[in-house]
Amino acid sequence: MSSNCAPSATRYRRRSHHAIMGATLELVSEVGYSKLTVEAIAARAGVGKQTVYRWWPSKAAVLRDAVLHLCQDASGAVRDIPDTGDLAADLKAVLRATADTMSHPRYDLPARALAAAGIADAALGAQLVSGILEPQLRLYVRRLGAAQRSGQVEAGIDLRVALELLTGPLAFRWLMGDAPLTHAYTDTLVDLVLRGLAPRPS
């Protein structure tokens, strides 16, 4: 009996979880973060409100996990930065993929709502930084560190500041929506930043 029951309960949990994530992303795109409620998420997902609250303490926590799942699903998400030995090519590939993900409506609206909520609310902001942003930034530090060791980046350059030259402009352009996130833009960004990071002829 339990061998029949347990997988079904697991399946139910998995289906509910998946439905809640999807409902959250749809709703925040439709009504915005300030009008998002746990009640509406539960109704759209076809589960009870208590099912949502069993897993998440607040709408902020549901949205954070929904965007996190979305990032992990996105084909263009930065799970790792390749190291082919060609730093410019590797960074261009990653920044193009990141720009494509950020520009995609499925990601853009929920991630924008979450970012806005985190900017206005310091506690949520700190969670987003430690849970989403910092793990991504560490990938850049690792890749730039490898390039520094192989002599493609000047020794002594502060890699934390260096990586922000890549991620800061892209992220700020995305948040402001003041100019398009084209591949031509991200390629120019990489070329200009690497001019500054390259070792000087001695």
Added chain:
Amino acid sequence: MSSNCAPSATRYRRRSHHAIMGATLELVSEVGYSKLTVEAIAARAGVGKQTVYRWWPSKAAVLRDAVLHLCQDASGAVRDIPDTGDLAADLKAVLRATADTMSHPRYDLPARALAAAGIADAALGAQLVSGILEPQLRLYVRRLGAAQRSGQVEAGIDLRVALELLTGPLAFRWLMGDAPLTHAYTDTLVDLVLRGLAPRPS
């Protein structure tokens, strides 16, 4: 009679305007943007709700003008970028002043609330970009353009992308609150960016 009446009416309008701006900044810092209302602004400013609506169509418009006034008041606001001929010194002075302003609680909370609202709402975001962001970015284009003409910046470099290497990291660090906006940071940022912009020895 009109010579007595007009200045008094003008004084009243000026006082009301000033009180509304101050009340808006205080309230958004206290309760956040989503709980900010025109009613509460009017009550705090000691004016009728209709006085607020006579000048502004929405709470977003009041907050935008309040932050704009604050920027213009702030001693560290970028009204112009000096041109002493020393590009690094001029940019360091401006970025230090900008970081100081952004870090100041009087500016930080209202400007953060406004930025968050603009990120979540495309129409408001477009107003902030054209009314606040773009005029600032044009100052950088002008200063970098002068440096390009005097041979301190490589010819052919896209100045719009170049300026984002300065403003993007600083703004994104401010919005994320993931690392402090120190003068050491902004100086390092300027040095690293100018390494990339400097003409290559031919």
